[in-house]
Amino acid sequence: GAGVSQSPRYKVAKRGQDVALRCDPISGHVSLFWYQQALGQGPEFLTYFQNEAQLDKSGLPSDRFFAERPEGSVSTLKIQRTQQEDSAVYLCASSHRGLGYTFGSGTRLTVV
Amino acid sequence: KQEVTQIPAALSVPEGENLVLNCSFTDSAIYNLQWFRQDPGKGLTSLLLIQSSQREQTSGRLNASLDKSSGRSTLYIAASQPGDSATYLCAVRLNSGNTPLVFGKGTRLSVIA
Numbered sequence: 001g002a003g004v005s006q007s008p009r010y011k012v013a014k015r016g017q018d019v020a021l022r023c024d025p026i027s028g029h030v031s032l033f034w035y036q037q038a039l040g041q042g043p044e045f046l047t048y049f050q051n052e053a054q055l056d057k058s059g060l061p062s063d064r065f066f067a068e069r070p071e072g073s074v075s076t077l078k079i080q081r082t083q084q085e086d087s088a089v090y091l092c093a094s095s096h097r098g099l100g101y102t103f104g105s106g107t108r109l110t111v112v
Numbered sequence: 113k114q115e116v117t118q119i120p121a122a123l124s125v126p127e128g129e130n131l132v133l134n135c136s137f138t139d140s141a142i143y144n145l146q147w148f149r150q151d152p153g154k155g156l157t158s159l160l161l162i163q164s165s166q167r168e169q170t171s172g173r174l175n176a177s178l179d180k181s182s183g184r185s186t187l188y189i190a191a192s193q194p195g196d197s198a199t200y201l202c203a204v205r206l207n208s209g210n211t212p213l214v215f216g217k218g219t220r221l222s223v224i225a
Contacts, residue, residue, distance in 0.1 A: 006155075033212055042116070042201055042215030043156070056212070091155060093213075100146055101213060105155035 002026075004104035006092050012110045013082045021077045021107045025094030032075050033101070034067055035091040043091050049075060082111045114139045118202055118216035125192055126224050133187040133219045135202030140183045146213065147176050147187050148201040156201065160187070192223045 005024040013019050025032050030051050035043035036059075045059040051072035060067070064082075069075040079086055089108050093101040115138045125131055135145070144163045148156040160169045160176040162185070168177040175188040189196060199220045203213040 004155075035212075035215075040217070042203075042217045043213075044215070045212035048212055059212070093156075100144075100158055100161040102158065103148070103156040108153070 004092055004094050004102050006090075006104035006107050008107060009105065010108050010110075012112060015083060015111055016081050017111075018078065018080045019082055019109065021079075021090050021109070023075045023077070023092030023104060025073065025075070025092070026096070026102055027073075029094035029096045029102075030072070031095040032069060033093045033095070034075070034077050035093065036061075037089040037091055037106070039088070046077070046090075079109075082109075084111050087111045114142075114204060114206060114214045116202060116204055116214050116216035118200075118219050120219055121217065122220040122222075124222040124224060127192060127194060129192050129223075130188070130190050131192055131221070133189070133200050133202075133221070135185040135187070135216055137183045137185075137204050137214075139206065140180050141206065142180060142204045143207050143211075145176075145178055145185050145202065145204050147174075147185075148203065150199045150201060150218070152198075159200075189221075192221075194223045194225045196223050197221055 007022045032049045034046040037043040047067045048056040049069040064080045066078045089106040091106045093103045095101045119134045146161045147159045162178040173190040199218040201218045203215045
């Protein structure tokens with residue numbers, strides 16, 4: 001596609017609910033990143049894929065967070081048993097050959 | 113650990129004024145630096161990308177400079193307009209491998225008509 005697409009745009013979850021956030025990167029981009037942006041803060045790295053391989057997950061805040069990219073294109077970030085501190089904007093970015101990153105519009109997650 | 117700081121945190125200027133946003137980073141061994149714009153409730157739009165071997169990049173009314181040795185970058189906006197109102201984020205990348213971007217907290221700019 002022309003850009004990085006994320007869905008849903010907004011998600012309200014009750015505390016304890018599981019959520020799944022989707023990212024469609026730019027076609028042909030092998031690198032895909034997930035970031036978490038809390039209100040008033042800059043984005044913080046969560047995890048990185050090169051094709052289907054998850055090469056770095058050091059930024060995932062707990063074992064409730066899980067990401068996958070089984071066919072090397074679409075990626076899903078799953079959060080189990082959501083808590084209020086998970087409320088944030090989740091941004092996905094893709095990159096081609098280490099050049100500049102293209103970000104999606106993000107998913108705003110609110111846990112109530 | 114790489115840390116990125118942006119000053120000021122917020123800035124309000126009258127329309128037409130030229131302005132400078134500052135970004136500093138602690139580890140000068142960066143691969144590139146990128147400036148982004150973020151509108152409220154939206155994702156990030158890339159403005160300028162400066163490779164470590166470059167000193168500056170220009171796009172329209174925007175000019176970004178990079179002084180790698182001192183760990184600083186500036187974003188210069190000429191003849192500011194109300195449509196420039198947004199949060200401006202600076203991010204650095206450490207090496208040519210697929211390392212993640214490290215972001216500052218941003219500068220929230222308001223241009224008053």
